[in-house]
Structure formats: structure tokens, C-alpha cells
Amino acid sequence: MNVSRKVSLIALLTAVSVATDYLLVGVPNVKLMDGLVFLGANLFGFEVGGSVAILSWLVYGTINPYGSATPGxxxxLMGSETTYALAGWGMRRLNLAVGSGMSRRVVLGFVGFVCAAIYDFITNVYTGIYFYAGPIWNRVVYSLIMGIPFSLIHEVSDFLVFMLVVPVLISAFARLGSQVRVESVAAH
Structure with a gap:
């Protein structure tokens, strides 16, 4: 894929990711960003998906209605978001046939759930270490426990987004395959 097409895809997916995050800002931990990062890597490679992850969080984490994230x-957040890019890229690289119909949707939902669990674990551990006082182990455990409700919302919403939205987007891009050179295994 040529550079201008790759940059255009990164810009498009990042813009949609950030725009939908702002649209869903009132619903904590429910967002389409994760699915779009996965989609970018699954269809166009890790470089695209990883770039969407980093750029989406750079914008949304800096210009956020709840306040900007600290640099650390x-x-x-950017590093954890690349979990979704690794999953999308890995499914593509390993040529994992995920079936068709409902089985494909359930596999994608499970992948979204697992990625969200990894993301939430990493971000909650960081939060415990750097934002709470006391012995480090207590801070981490406290953060993990206090994060359970938010993590569950995130994991269930990612399961649903990956099960219901991602397959539709994969199919839509696959229909445009001759124009954007989609080579996703999940689209089959």
C-alpha cells in the first residue's frame, strides 16, 4: 500500500475514533476506538492500527472534557490501546480462520473482551502506582478493586462492539477491497 493511502486510512480511522469518543463521552468506558484500532490493524497491518491507537489517544487524551491525561x-493509554492493534494484526498474520456468521461474531467479541481486560489491568495498575498513596501493593490492589465496575462496563461494551459493529465494518471494507486492498482473514 502506498504511503499516501496509508496516511489517509490512518487519518480517517483516527478522525472517526476521536469523533465517536466525543459523541459517547457521557457513557464512560463505552467507545468505538478499540474496534477501529483492531479494524485498522486487521485490514491494513499493525502500522495502521498502531498509529490509529497512538494518534487517537494523543488527541482524545489531551483534549478531553474530563481533563487532560498526565504525560505518563x-x-x-497509548501503549495499552496498541493491544487491540496487536490482536487485529495477529489474527491477520496468523491467518486465523474465525468462521462465518455467529461463530465469527462470537470470536471477535471474545477478542474484544480479552483486549479490554488487558487494557484495563494495565491502566488500573498504573493508576494505583501513580495516583494513590500508601504501600505500592495496597495501591495496586485498591485500584484494581475500585476499577472493577468501570472495567466490566468496558469489557462488556467491547464484547458487543466487536461482535456487532466490527464484523459489519470488516465486511464494508472488504466490499471496497479492490480499492483499498483489504487482506483480512476476519472478512472471510
Whole structure:
């Protein structure tokens, strides 16, 4: 894929990611960003998905209605978001056939759930270490426990987004395959 097409895809997916995050700002931990990062990596490679992850958090984490993330937290958010890019890229690289119909949707939902759990664990550990007082182990455990409700919302919403929205987007891009050179295994 040529550079201008790759940059255009990164810009498009990042813009949609950030715009939908702002639209869903009133619903904590429910967002389409995760699915779009996965989609970018699954269809166009890790470079696209990883770039969407980093750029989406750079914008949304800096210009956020709840306040800007600290530089350290911003790096953790961007790095954790690449979990979705790794999953999308990995499914593509390993040529994992995820079936069709409902089985494909359930596999994608499970992948979204697992990625969200990894993301939430990393970000909650960071939060415990850097934002709470007391012995480090207590801070981490406290943060993980206090984060359970938010993590569950995030994990369930990602399961649903990956099960219901991501397959539709994969199919839509696959229909445009000759124009954007989609090579996703999840689209089959």
C-alpha cells in the first residue's frame, strides 16, 4: 500500500475514533476506538492500527472534557490501546480462520473482551502506582478493586462492539477491497 493511502486510512480511522469518543463521552468506558484500532490493524497491518491507537489517544487524551491525561498516563493509554492493534494484526498474520456468521461474531467479541481486560489491568495498575498513596501493593490492589465496575462496563461494551459493529465494518471494507486492498482473514 502506498504511503499516501496509508496516511489517509490512518487519518480517517483516527478522525472517526476521536469523533465517536466525543459523541459517547457521557457513557464512560463505552467507545468505538478499540474496534477501529483492531479494524485498522486487521485490514491494513499493525502500522495502521498502531498509529490509529497512538494518534487517537494523543488527541482524545489531551483534549478531553474530563481533563487532560498526565504525560505518563497518556503514554500508558497509548501503549495499552496498541493491544487491540496487536490482536487485529495477529489474527491477520496468523491467518486465523474465525468462521462465518455467529461463530465469527462470537470470536471477535471474545477478542474484544480479552483486549479490554488487558487494557484495563494495565491502566488500573498504573493508576494505583501513580495516583494513590500508601504501600505500592495496597495501591495496586485498591485500584484494581475500585476499577472493577468501570472495567466490566468496558469489557462488556467491547464484547458487543466487536461482535456487532466490527464484523459489519470488516465486511464494508472488504466490499471496497479492490480499492483499498483489504487482506483480512476476519472478512472471510
Amino acid at each position: 498516563l497518556l503514554l500508558v
